[in-house]
Amino acid sequence: MFDVFSNIRLLDILDISIVAFIIYRIILLIKGTRAVQMLLGLAVILVVYMASRIGDLHTLNWFLSNFLSSIILVIVVIFQNDIRRALMHVGRNPFLGGTTSREESAVIEELVKACVALGNRKIGALIAIERETGINDILESGTPIDARVSTELIRAIFMPSSPIHDGALVLQQGRLTKAGCFLPLSQGAELNKDLGTRHRAAIGLTELADAIAIIVSEETGKISVAVNGGMTRNLDATSLKKVLGRLLEPRKVKLQKKKKRG
Structure with a gap:
């Protein structure tokens, strides 16, 4: 067990921390929006896909495999407004900057x-x-x-x-x-x-x-x-x-x- 932790570098910790922060900010961004429901729908599709592989449902598995192969394009189309809003967040503009x-x-x-x-x-x-x-x-x-x-x-x-x-x-x-x-x-x-x-x-x-x-x-x-x-x-x-x-x-x-x- 200690051997596993001894192989972890500071860069690995930094890498994991950056990814965790990005995921956290994405969750905050979509919290309370319709994007949450869409993500739940994609999660259901993924579960059905895994079940089709385990249950040897070849036709369903083929259909979902083709769908998931274009998942990046699907995400961009579905979440285009949320992606735009996330990119705009790079330059933050406070609501009442400098006020009490x-x-x-x-x-x-x-x-x-x-x-x-x-x-x-x-x-x-x-x-x-x-x-x-x-x-x-x-x-x-x-x-x-x-x-x-x-x-x-x-x-x-x-x-x-x-x-x-x-x-x-x-x-x-x-x-x-x-x-x-x-x-x-x-x-x-x-x-x-x-x-x-x-x-x-x-x-x-x-x-x-x-x-x-x-x-x-x-x-x-x-x-x-x-x-x-x-x-x-x-x-x-x-x-x-x-x-x-x-x-x-x-x-x-x-x-x-x-x-x-x-």
Whole structure:
């Protein structure tokens, strides 16, 4: 037993550690997304393939062998959005870089008050919040702005009389940076038929990046939050604040740690 460990080099430990870290980051990336279900499906296919070999099911084994021989291409096609998001993670872009926990809470408070006010008046709104992955290459058109987050400004932007009320309002690094941006619509066939353009655009954005999208329905005034290609609907002020706090909490912890180290 000791002979086995004596043959292990420091480079071997480094090699294993790097692979383990990559696998860990991949798991974090796909956690809570539809990619998990797809991976489970591939795992089932692999189990059936092994069973076909053990049970001498020649036809099934031949079919699955041909399928698995192209598994790399299949993975690239199925997980193209997740792969793109992973590559974009190479250059990280913090959501509220350089802000304190109190400032983050203030931003969330302003967002919640604005969305509730818009919902009460049944004024449609779509707010995209950039987190770690940059979204500038996803945004289409839009009017550049540079302003702090305030309830009054958000409400003014989404008023029907505003020339930039259509499209999404973008929040980057704690500031409102663009308005009237058009986002890529989700093409998911499993989406509910009653979802409108704003909801599909919100899901489409979160399928391509780790951004958060807040939607206020123009028809019902109800508030929804989209993240990782999924959506939480019918939120009130309390639940919206709780959801945003939970989704942005990792960044709060990181900022607090950096502040202590400094």
